[in-house]
Amino acid sequence: MxxxxGEVWNIADIISPDELGSKGEFVREWGYDTQKGVMISDPAALGSHLREIGLFHGHSAEEVGRAMxxxxxxxxxxxADPAALDAIKGDAAEMARLILDRNTHRHTRFQAAGDLNAQFxxxxxxxxxxxxxEYVRTLLASHERVILFGWHREVYDIWMDALEDFNPMLYTGSENSSRKDKSKNAFITGESRVLLMSLRSGAGVDGMQKVCxxxxxxxxxxxxxxxKQGIGRASRPGMDMSRPVVAxxxxxDMGSDPVVAEALGIKRQQAExxxxxxxELLGDVTAVENGHARALAEYILGASEAARLSLPDEPLAA
Incomplete structure (x- = not known):
């Protein structure tokens, strides 16, 4: 997840239509609508119900002999350097007002939401x-290799320059398959000590767990x-079982991180x-979408100005 x-209903409706009733019936029974989606009131109870009716089944890693x-x-x-955030302050505030103002055309709000999420x-x-x-450099003083996850090309460029003496390699959405293989192999052989990976790249990639x-x-x-999937690039069969992965x-406490961290905590409390x-919580991920943009907008403008603007009734798309 x-x-x-609430996304459980979407999945279940594909597997077994009407098993959980209509979307409206499901929401009334198990949760409530929010600007960010359907929040489940008691996730543990829903999970138990799904198992009882045979719609949800699984084995732990221990049960299938793949425990890590x-x-x-x-x-x-x-x-964080405040100057980088000050540079977009005016544009961010204007986009935030567009998102929160009920008089803004829906298409304009949608576009502003995407721009705000990306820029902020x-x-x-x-x-x-x-x-x-600098933190990665301190790790490399006592560890052979580090996998560093990010999302934005401009951020990768800064990391590449700052970590140049460790021969960093890129494994992101911008490289073709052969280039990704070259980066991975350089990291595994030790030619490179830092692999910069996109947060949503590398599904199924193998071999790095043996060296990092x-x-x-x-x-x-x-x-x-x-x-969790990013951690799985290093925590997978073939790793040194005596050396657990450290994430x-x-x-x-500046920029978008406080809002994103709060969203992560809520989603973890829903899914696990x-x-x-x-x-109970699974305990193996940090405790730390455009409902996301709305939260960013309110954070940028502050409570007083956000409250002055009337929120639109319909949620914004992620």
């Missing part, structure tokens, strides 16, 4: 980038499931009790 618990040591998760405060997160990544690079147990998230994704989340048999 990548988002709120649980990763160690560190959430660390990261400094990018500016946050740029503001953090030098400090993230340090994973750094220099930028955050909106979904904890993406972070470092570098989170700033639903999926776990005991209804």
């Amino acid at each position: 990548f988002n709120l618990g 040591p649980k990763p160690h998760v560190l959430e660390l405060n990261c400094d 997160r990018q500016a946050t990544g740029i503001a953090k980038a030098p400090f993230v690079a 147990n340090q994973v750094v998230f220099g930028e955050l994704d909106w979904s904890p499931a993406v972070h 470092h989340y570098l989170v700033s 009790p639903l999926m776990s048999r005991d209804g």
